[in-house]
Amino acid sequence: MASSEFVEVPRGQIDNSLWINNERMLASGDAFVDVDDSSSEEVIASVRSATRDDVDRAFGAARRAQSPWAAVNVEERIRIVREATRILEASAAALADVLVSEVGTLAASVDKVQVGFGLTAISVTADNALHAFETQQLSNSVVVRQPAGVVAAITPWNYPIFQVALKLAPALIAGCSVVFKPPGVAPLTAFAMAEAFAQAGLPVGVFNIVCGAGAEIGNYLAGHPEADFVSFTGSVSAGRAVAMAAAGQGTRNAMELGGKSAAIVWDDHLLEDAARATFANVISNTGQTCAALTRLVVPQHLLAKTEAILTELLATQVVGDPRAATSTIGPMSNRGQRDTVDAYLREAAADARVRLVAKASMDGVSKGWFVPPTVFTASDHTAPIVQEEIFGPVLTVQPYSTHDEAIFLANATRFGLISRVWTDDGATFQRVAAAMQVGGVIQSGRPTATEAPFGGVKDSGYGRERGLYGLEEYLVPKSIQAF
Numbered sequence: 001m002a003s004s005e006f007v008e009v010p011r012g013q014i015d016n017s018l019w020i021n022n023e024r025m026l027a028s029g030d031a032f033v034d035v036d037d038s039s040s041e042e043v044i045a046s047v048r049s050a051t052r053d054d055v056d057r058a059f060g061a062a063r064r065a066q067s068p069w070a071a072v073n074v075e076e077r078i079r080i081v082r083e084a085t086r087i088l089e090a091s092a093a094a095l096a097d098v099l100v101s102e103v104g105t106l107a108a109s110v111d112k113v114q115v116g117f118g119l120t121a122i123s124v125t126a127d128n129a130l131h132a133f134e135t136q137q138l139s140n141s142v143v144v145r146q147p148a149g150v151v152a153a154i155t156p157w158n159y160p161i162f163q164v165a166l167k168l169a170p171a172l173i174a175g176c177s178v179v180f181k182p183p184g185v186a187p188l189t190a191f192a193m194a195e196a197f198a199q200a201g202l203p204v205g206v207f208n209i210v211c212g213a214g215a216e217i218g219n220y221l222a223g224h225p226e227a228d229f230v231s232f233t234g235s236v237s238a239g240r241a242v243a244m245a246a247a248g249q250g251t252r253n254a255m256e257l258g259g260k261s262a263a264i265v266w267d268d269h270l271l272e273d274a275a276r277a278t279f280a281n282v283i284s285n286t287g288q289t290c291a292a293l294t295r296l297v298v299p300q301h302l303l304a305k306t307e308a309i310l311t312e313l314l315a316t317q318v319v320g321d322p323r324a325a326t327s328t329i330g331p332m333s334n335r336g337q338r339d340t341v342d343a344y345l346r347e348a349a350a351d352a353r354v355r356l357v358a359k360a361s362m363d364g365v366s367k368g369w370f371v372p373p374t375v376f377t378a379s380d381h382t383a384p385i386v387q388e389e390i391f392g393p394v395l396t397v398q399p400y401s402t403h404d405e406a407i408f409l410a411n412a413t414r415f416g417l418i419s420r421v422w423t424d425d426g427a428t429f430q431r432v433a434a435a436m437q438v439g440g441v442i443q444s445g446r447p448t449a450t451e452a453p454f455g456g457v458k459d460s461g462y463g464r465e466r467g468l469y470g471l472e473e474y475l476v477p478k479s480i481q482a483f
Helices: 052-071 074-090 092-102 110-133 160-174 188-199 215-222 236-247 268-287 300-315 335-349 403-411 426-435 467-472
Strands: 012-014 018-020 023-025 032-036 043-048 136-138 141-147 150-154 177-181 207-209 229-233 252-256 262-265 295-299 354-359 374-378 394-400 418-422 440-443 475-481
Touching: 018 052, 018 188, 043 092, 052 141, 052 150, 052 177, 052 207, 052 215, 074 092, 074 110, 074 160, 074 188, 092 110, 092 160, 092 188, 110 160, 110 268, 110 467, 150 160, 150 215, 160 177, 160 188, 160 229, 160 467, 177 215, 188 207, 215 229, 215 236, 229 236, 236 252, 262 268, 262 403, 268 295, 268 300, 268 394, 268 418, 295 300, 295 403, 300 354, 300 374, 300 394, 335 354, 335 394, 394 403, 403 426, 418 426, 426 440
Parallel strands: 012 043, 150 177, 150 229, 177 207, 229 252, 262 295, 262 418, 295 394, 374 394, 418 440
Antiparallel strands: 018 023, 018 207, 032 043, 136 141, 141 475, 354 374
């Protein structure tokens, strides 16, 4: 492994699509998965798929490495993680460039939205890590925390660095080894991360990568007898399949699944701020964010004003090449997701319970996985556009007549990831937050604390990520009793 502080992001035909024992290895599958440039539709890489035998090889390496890695003191594990972060920071421009192609994130924001969020997630975990290892005296017992063991990790394509950072950093600091499956359509930065950790001094076998598309490899990974803990982020349907595979081995698991989050406008005078902030939230990363606030719940008497504000915002949007300085929204990450969002838009257009408010112009767009940012108003909370996670730049406005109805509408989906309540009054916020059936609630325009736990309830999953709470998922309490 070269000693350079810069890491390589592979392109072209990638046969060595396994990362095992700190080096690239030839996958044994016959199939390749193409990675497209989201705006040009051109293939920028073809990655050879792993087989079950390849997964077995990766788990064998992880199992051999796990106990020696757990024996390394936690301060040294933290040091290696921090050093890898420094190496990745030095390679931020190369990482950002591939993410503009691979995901379609705007070049103007990719440093922050993709690379920055990921590296911050690693640093936040390292900053809070030592607290997780503090012992606790309970009567004649001492409670210590030990590594969960070998981790199987599976992530989606919307935030390729951030999503793996949320799993890899806590797993490594906890003393776990990892077998990781990146998303089939966005795997390229995973190799760069592996190189960075190897350069930082991560021992061989501690972090391993297997690539491939479809459920077969992912489910085999989750149900592998050598997996001690499974961490998954993705759709509800895929998460259920992964959880069932893990349950077949009795393997503990954590699921970070979908969202259909609501922002409630409680105080009338905050409408303008709420509408603008919610719209910006929805179109960030082209709406491909599980925690996006895709429902804006507003007082009935403010509906017309809300629609006017959003129509004005849509008229200013420029859909186009994410590298162009004039573009305000780029493409979807892949053809499949573009087609999914298109289908939801067609369904909503034919639904009598839904009214189109406005959509952005697509003038000048002739190729790429683009969809127009769109706003609807829904009079019935059972409409699919209200209930389903679209995972695109689509915002639905829901009017309410009473505050009790606002809370009902916010809670009336099968998801429960996050909510935002626009009110100046602290007591009101606390009361409404207590009624929200979600994993987290934010007041008005305040930022989310990067060290706060993130995760959901209901169909949004279980388990938590980020900071101390995310690290604790990879640790197992042990009670040591002395008489």
